Amino acid sequence: MKAFSDLTEQEILALAISSEEDDSRTYLAFAHELMDKFPASAKVFIEMAEEEQAHKRSLTDAYQKKFGDFIPLIRRTDVRGFVQHTPVWLSKQMTLDAMRQRAEVLELENMRFYKQAAEQASDPKVAQLLRDLAEAEKNHTSLADRLGLKHLTPDARLEEAEARKKLFLLQVIQPGLVGLMDGSVSTLAPLFAAAFATHDTWQTFLVGLAASLGAGISMGLAEGLSDDGKLSGRGRPLIRGLASGIMTMIGGLGHALPYLIPDFWTATIIATIVVFIELWAISWIRWKYMDTPFLRAAFQVAVGGALVFLTGIFIGSA
Numbered sequence: 001m002k003a004f005s006d007l008t009e010q011e012i013l014a015l016a017i018s019s020e021e022d023d024s025r026t027y028l029a030f031a032h033e034l035m036d037k038f039p040a041s042a043k044v045f046i047e048m049a050e051e052e053q054a055h056k057r058s059l060t061d062a063y064q065k066k067f068g069d070f071i072p073l074i075r076r077t078d079v080r081g082f083v084q085h086t087p088v089w090l091s092k093q094m095t096l097d098a099m100r101q102r103a104e105v106l107e108l109e110n111m112r113f114y115k116q117a118a119e120q121a122s123d124p125k126v127a128q129l130l131r132d133l134a135e136a137e138k139n140h141t142s143l144a145d146r147l148g149l150k151h152l153t154p155d156a157r158l159e160e161a162e163a164r165k166k167l168f169l170l171q172v173i174q175p176g177l178v179g180l181m182d183g184s185v186s187t188l189a190p191l192f193a194a195a196f197a198t199h200d201t202w203q204t205f206l207v208g209l210a211a212s213l214g215a216g217i218s219m220g221l222a223e224g225l226s227d228d229g230k231l232s233g234r235g236r237p238l239i240r241g242l243a244s245g246i247m248t249m250i251g252g253l254g255h256a257l258p259y260l261i262p263d264f265w266t267a268t269i270i271a272t273i274v275v276f277i278e279l280w281a282i283s284w285i286r287w288k289y290m291d292t293p294f295l296r297a298a299f300q301v302a303v304g305g306a307l308v309f310l311t312g313i314f315i316g317s318a
Contacts, residue, residue, distance in 0.1 A: 004116065009126060012117045013063040015074045016130075017056055017232040022075070023106055024052035029088045030099045041096060047178035049104065055133055062129050072230045076180070079227065082109075104119045111137035139240040177285050179219045182252025185305055189312035191256055191271075196316030201259045201267050208256025212249045220245025253277055 005016065027049035034042040063071060076082040085102070088094075094102075114134035121127035148223045187208060194207035224241025255278065258270040 001080045004079050007120050010067050011074055012073050013059055017059045018075050020052045020056035024049040026088050062126055066232040075272050107137050175223050175240050176243040179247035180251040181282045183248035184282060185213050185308055186215050187252035188308040192312030193316035194270060196313050197268055201262055201264055205256055205259035212252025212256060215252055216245040216249035219248040
């Protein structure tokens, strides 16, 4: 995966062309889903797809004038810094409001992308084209207004900022949530292995503390170094790294702290209860913030957490 700051002008244009094509296909997919029940709203998404195709043609013309007819296929997933969205074909039965929010998030991301790309472009004509596209994304009429609020909830006007909130949640809050989940699960095995191997609560606590701090440092560095935040809008790497690292440590310390209790079995029973609470909380987080059905999230977390938990006990008792 290549950093956005390392892309050449040719690669930036190729990436923009494929991105416009992807967004056009997304809007056409929305239109296809809405055609039977909400034909007027489907027409709006068709018009949006046509706008993306017009952008693509402008970018393609600029590319061909400077670099020739061959355009390499470079997608957002090939470049570090882009937010990874669930593909539309995997997001079955999206509501009209969910489609609206996805579209508004895409427009915000595209505006940010074109602004950053214009700063990196060396050719004044290419830079101006990218600035014009950024302005076009910025000045797009509110999608809720374009849909006439006809099929949205009565308080839809009060939710116009929901897309921005969702983008902030996706790009800033979720690193901390991922850290919490990683810390809660990844430290189970070493903690309970130490507990059943030593039956010493203080030594077990030290192992849990070390595992939590180590996982926190690792997750913090991984998140902070993943991208500089300029393209994705995910904020400063230091803040994201601290959020992810601290939440990872908290996730691990939750079931390590009971081993400050001197009695081994009392500490172990309390730690086990804490583990079940943590696994339930992780399931709820995945359901609330990551669009995962609760039962599926609970099953995945329960099975994974239970396997890690039993692995630690098995190894410690060997």
